[in-house]
Amino acid sequence: MSELIEKGKKAKRASRELARYSRAKKDEILIKAAKALIEKQDEIIAANEKDINAAKESGISGALLDRLTLGKGRIESMAKGLVDIAGLDDPVGEVLFMKKRPNGMTIGQKRVPMGVVGIIYEARPNVTADAFGLCLKSSNVALLRGGKEAIHSNMAIVKVIQSALEECDAPREILQLVEDTDRKVALEMMKLNEYLDVLIPRGGAGLIQSVVQNSTVPVIETGVGNCHIYVDESADFDMASRIVINAKTSRPGVCNAAEKLLVHSSIADEFVPRICAELEAKGVKIIADEKVRDIYPKAEKATEEDWFTEYLDYVIGMKIVGSIDEAMNHISHYGSGHSEAIITNDYSNSQRFLEEVDAAAVYVNASTRFTDGSEFGFGAEIGISTQKLHARGPMGLKELTSTKYIIFGDGQIR
Amino acid sequence: MSELIEKGKKAKRASRELARYSRAKKDEILIKAAKALIEKQDEIIAANEKDINAAKESGISGALLDRLTLGKGRIESMAKGLVDIAGLDDPVGEVLFMKKRPNGMTIGQKRVPMGVVGIIYEARPNVTADAFGLCLKSSNVALLRGGKEAIHSNMAIVKVIQSALEECDAPREILQLVEDTDRKVALEMMKLNEYLDVLIPRGGAGLIQSVVQNSTVPVIETGVGNCHIYVDESADFDMASRIVINAKTSRPGVCNAAEKLLVHSSIADEFVPRICAELEAKGVKIIADEKVRDIYPKAEKATEEDWFTEYLDYVIGMKIVGSIDEAMNHISHYGSGHSEAIITNDYSNSQRFLEEVDAAAVYVNASTRFTDGSEFGFGAEIGISTQKLHARGPMGLKELTSTKYIIFGDGQIR
Structure with missing residues (x-):
């Protein structure tokens, strides 16, 4: 079994457990993960140095190198990001409407998690913690695939967050990183309909277009602003x-x-x-x-x-x-x-x-x-959607959820 | 220019005009189209006979032939369908929330049309009128691609509805049919991101899977029920x-x-x-x-x-x-x-x-x-979505809309 399919299966399994978590439990994990990032920042910085050295050797510099670099300040702001997300309202469980039908049946529409959210991104390791936080708060399991330039940093961050999950008796598969950074694996991930409920590309126009063009998994396109x-x-x-x-x-x-x-x-x-x-x-x-x-x-x-x-x-x-x-x-x-x-x-x-x-x-x-999630008052922001399906404009936690109809009957037939 | 691109362009252009139509104007068109279907039913039945004869020659029979066949009763029920849609609330223009931000700017979220909706379907010519009605009422232009078995019926229905559009001084491109029924054209339509805002397959599992697998246009998957x-x-x-x-x-x-x-x-x-x-x-x-x-x-x-x-x-x-x-x-x-x-x-x-x-x-x-749009009280039904993005469960007219943010400022900068 390929790494991707194995992780997809585990993600799907973990998503059923995560769907049952209360807000209190999710916030506890977020706070623990934030603490762990601070406590284990040396591990993360050491891993990040490997990435930085490799990047320098391959001639990467300037803005790209800057985005890749994790100092104490950036790790602190990653941790603060998780704490902030803990402070936001839980988007899951809200009943959007509930009404009685003429036959006596009550129908409600309830906000539920997506399930497993795939995120494909580039060389910004801070996205790793950020994506985890947003997915967890919306009760979604995250399967991440970051750029190869940041692989050591991403692995270190995921390891630290997984240790926090274990401390909270939560499955570590709530956050997984696809470690094979071959482009083929990214393409395979775009066809992983069996295990992924949605795929969100975060990065430049090239990455986004590649995902839109190749993905059979439903995509939320975040986009270009002319x-x-x-x-x-x-x-x-x-x-x-x-x-x-x-x-x-x-x-x-x-x-x-x-x-x-x-x-x-x-x-x-x-x-x-x-x-x-x-x-x-x-x-x-x-x-x-x-x-x-x-x-x-x-x-x-x-x-x-x-x-x-x-x-x-x-x-x-x-x-x-x-x-x-x-x-x-x-x-x-x-x-x-x-x-x-x-x-x-x-x-x-x-x-x-x-x-x-x-x-x-x-x-x-x-x-x-x-045009920004926090300026619009949404708290967190996953990105700004330029497509018309599902979400349009700045996306907050609500946009990482789906709905289901719940029906309370007492024997109704049609 | 291929038929598809030409029709895509015209659809996009017509969508800007349609977006400005009031509910009264849309309902007027629906009623006119319903009348035209009844008045010109002989044309439709004659075209349908060509399809039926061709189907019989190629050995089609049973349920498939039944679905293809348009009698007086079926045409009347197509017309009644349009009248019923005229009676439903207009989903467009509703403001979902509006609030003042601390800087004095007011932000609202408003329901707007998708723009151009593509529908790929099989040999049921009644879908032609039905899809037109649902799209028009939600202020969407419809670009349809039906099965080759129903091509003469579909062309006749579209012609009748287009005559009703012209009578109402509305662009006939509000409803267009892709007349080339080659499978290649359907595949090309699935990549028509420049002109289509969403693509909805209506038909059997094979058709739906083909659209999900091949489309780069965002798809609403309607689906299998085990x-x-x-x-x-x-x-x-x-x-x-x-x-x-x-x-x-x-x-x-x-x-x-x-x-x-x-x-x-x-x-x-x-x-x-x-x-x-x-x-x-x-x-x-x-x-x-x-x-x-x-x-x-x-x-x-x-x-x-x-x-x-x-x-x-x-x-x-x-x-x-x-x-x-x-x-x-x-x-x-x-x-x-x-x-x-x-x-x-x-x-x-x-x-x-x-x-x-x-x-x-x-x-x-x-x-x-x-699990059905009218049983749930939604009036019309476009299909039942089994995906989690955008819409889940029975889809009414609302599910054929998107939203946009509207911002009223008095000089705010960030």
Whole structure:
């Protein structure tokens, strides 16, 4: 039996026991696991050093190496993450409705765990603890497959958490790591329908696309954010500037950062020079259509490809549009359905934008940067879904659950 | 451009217009389409005759031929189906919650259409009108791909409905049929992520598995029902008999029919002969384990394969179990997660069964046959989902929708 199938079987078995745990039991495990991470941080750091050395040898550096590195501070924040999750409400067991049918039968819909959640991720070992915490709190067993660059770190973290599970008399299979980091095994995991109830990729666009393309297990796609801000004719310029600067520059590398700015033609002569100067002062490169370049010649010429691109950098695409319809058509064609904003003081345009723009989050007069589980008040966040099935937008613990119907009869037949 | 891509593009475009329609407009279309089906039934029946003749020539007969055949009665019931859907509440536009965040921003979650729904089905032309009605009422454009056996019927039905759309000044692309019935085209449709938001297979297990295995578009799996009834030690025998007979024999060919009967050992000597006699009187063949056969030797010997099988026929698998745990373990191993029932008068066992059995619908003291959209009070039914993502159990119009977050700000930045 392959490692994967063996672990899949064990995961399925453990999921039945985990489904019976009370919130108190789950929180106890989370707190124990957090303590164990702190107590055994030397083991984790030693394992992490192996990964770091291997990464350096293979020429990895910069942001990738930084993400891989676990210092005392990062381990503490992993532990704090678990403690925070313990503080969140239990999503499982809630009855969403219950009603009596005409034949006297009572039907209820109850929130239940998914069962076994598979997570495929890259070289960020902190995802290991985080994914465990979110899955456990939603009564799901986690089967993780991390990147090979972080294998020693991941193994060490899993070992520490498994020791905490055992201390709490819980099956260690509540958290398992697939240790074979061959790409073939990841592909095999994407077809593991018998043991996995859902598969969540966490990482870059390449990983996510590979999972979407290859998985027969139901996938929750977390995604790309080619987010637009449309500055309408009636916009307050101060507000528009403040929001554009915030959405573009407060953290350019995240999916809810603005990537494109659309400006109504009737205000372009006044607004474009002003926002361009402010963006440039923040180090943002401007790539634009011809109309913008007529007003602001320093801007680079945009290609068709640019309008589709999520830069994740100090770069913005800028375009002048003749109407809200042109803005919405552009967003519909080039957008990724993540977060879209209009800056306006026009009632009817605000309503149309909210109604007609098809995205996970649609804003009037606020920064796209708010598309985030904790900003929305959900506590934890598993990711931001850009698909329409099951979950859309920031996903909290609830999105890691399913439902079942429970029926109380007294002999009813049909 | 292939037919599929062209229709995909048109569907996407039409979905933006449809998203703006009021309930009144949608209901107007449904009523017009229903009328058109009645008025133009001769066209439909003539087209259907071509399909029937072709089917007869290729040797199709029996149930398959019956399903393919559209008489006056069937067309009337298709039309009535559309009128009924017009009477249901509009699922779109409901705001599921709305709250003010500490920074003064208001966040709401609103129910919105999926966009474009793909449906792949077999030789039942009535699905064509039904799928159109459900999609339209949930503001979704439908792209249908029916079986080649029903192609002339489907084309005629689509043409009639498209004429009704045009009469209402609605784009005819709200309903489109993929006319190329080559299997390759179905496979291509399963990868049409750019234009399809969700894909729903409607048909037999083979079709559903093919879609699950090949689709990169998110799928809602409707499914197999290997449903169990467990008769507990404390069961009322009259109630148990009534429910078993109803669940097995009221309509054996449907997914919510019981396929297996598990009986507690302490009541087996009394209950097994009684229920076997009743089942046999209804023409049900009994396939059983050794313990049942010791009591009732006429039963056939069950193979391992039998416990996994959905017979969809006058056949039941019967097994004696030593405890509720053995029953639940059996269900967990062999069940398909559709509908499972316990007949009991024991409080603690009823609670355990409801809590621990992992299925779309879990019953105490009622027939599994109730797992159905209209029995649950949902009005229409698209199918019964046996997956855990997005929808589980009978799916109504709500399950054909997604959500989006709408955010009302006054200049908030992060």
